[in-house]
Amino acid sequence: MIDLRSDTVTKPSPEMLEYMMKAEVGDDVYGEDPSISALQEHAAKLFGKEAALFCPSGTMCNQIAIRIHTRPQDEVICDKRAHIYLYEGGGMMANSMVSVKLLDGDHGRITAEQVLDNINPDDPHFPRTSLIALENTSNKGGGSIYPLAQIESIKRVADEHGLALHLDGARAMNAVVGSDYSAEEMGQHFDTISLCLSKGLGAPVGSVLIGTKKHIKEALRVRKMMGGGMRQAGYLAAAGLYALKNNIERLKDDHRRATNLSYGLTKLDWVDELMPVQTNIVVFHPRQDLVSSERVFEYLKEKGIAVSRFGKGYIRMVTHLQLTDEDIRHVLSELDNI
Ligand SMILES: Cc1ncc(COP(=O)(O)O)c(C=O)c1O
Structure with a gap:
């Protein structure tokens, strides 16, 4: 997962x-x-x-x-x-x-x-x-x-x-x-x-x-x-x-991966509100006329990707030291399939 x-x-x-x-x-x-x-x-x-x-x-x-x-x-x-x-x-x-x-x-x-x-x-x-x-x-x-x-x-x-x-x-x-x-x-x-x-x-x-x-x-x-x-x-x-x-300096890797995630999200037409990403947290809202937050959540879960519900339809993804660049690429390709 x-x-x-x-x-x-x-x-x-x-x-x-x-x-x-x-x-x-x-x-x-x-x-x-x-x-x-x-x-x-x-x-x-x-x-x-x-x-x-x-x-x-x-x-x-x-x-x-x-x-x-x-x-x-x-x-x-x-x-x-x-x-x-x-x-x-x-x-x-x-x-x-x-x-x-x-x-x-x-x-x-x-x-x-x-x-x-x-x-x-x-x-x-x-x-x-x-x-x-x-x-x-x-x-x-x-x-x-x-x-x-x-x-x-x-x-x-x-x-x-x-x-x-x-x-x-x-x-x-x-x-x-x-x-x-x-x-x-x-x-x-x-x-x-x-x-x-x-x-x-x-x-x-x-x-x-x-x-x-x-x-x-x-x-x-x-x-x-x-x-x-x-x-x-x-x-x-x-x-x-x-x-x-x-583990302090390596937090930069988490920030870079979160930025990559957010950059990928900006290219998806079903992503509506994306909060500015400055560190390791990515928060976004799907366009409800295209896909519900619940559907995004369940789809990712079926694909072995766990994200958080963050209130009022927002979804949160947080990068950390047990993720790799390859994981981020994989998440982005699954998001692209939605
Ligand atoms: C901003 C912030 N403050 C405090 C805490 C509380 O930390 P703990 O879970 O260790 O009680 C958290 C936990 O997520 C947090 O995000």
Whole structure:
């Protein structure tokens, strides 16, 4: 099967597995797992930050971040397509008791002006705005990348109004590889960053929450409460460290393959809306008068190609490290047969 459902479907390579098996481990709840400590240090340094915390998932990193930056009754500003709003099971409300102000950005990217217009006045009728959360790249926005200047101006607004700024950087390294800025240049603008190791980077499990020592100390307390303290998880952290050391530059291959896919789609008369492709995510909508999304989905499934339903008839295809150029050619030829 050619699996284009998500970049989360990859399995560890033999080299990654070997690195994992050699990991030195200890009880991390006592702070004694050298492999976890090494991963945390490496991830923090990559983004120019002081500290990091290894967590089981990106969702947990985001939820911890929201919790440490807000108090009950506060409000979080984010795009209406944000993962923290759409796909984290209502966690913001349940874990942090906050409300959310949803903005309609450009493919998931909001602007400083939009943020400014949506900060609530200091009046007890309104929830207190305390956090802005950006997603880079934006999953629901089709893998779109924030320009650095846009992040900088949002940071200025955040500073002027005393708001925290969090990055859902599940695919932050895709943004870095697909842009002209470094992780550190982006990182300096955020109070906290969550980075997934188990997406394009190819580790089987895990994410890191990155920030100041003070934020990470608080985050440790919340992670414990959420049941995310793990013991000899250094085997998993080793996979993450291997991924950060070996799998960043190769994200360019995923981006090139996604661009090839989208280029092929532009030539098909039954493809209607195709989101601009900047990284490893391709989202499109078939022309419903010619073929239904369900038919496309089923046809590809019959041909051994798995894609995702992405809401309202959209289809998502995501490239990742277990796909080859030949797979992409094959997918394109099957799409051509529809
Ligand atoms: C943008 C974004 N943020 C957060 C997550 C959550 O990651 P996890 O599945 O590890 O909880 C995902 C997962 O797909 C994602 O796409």
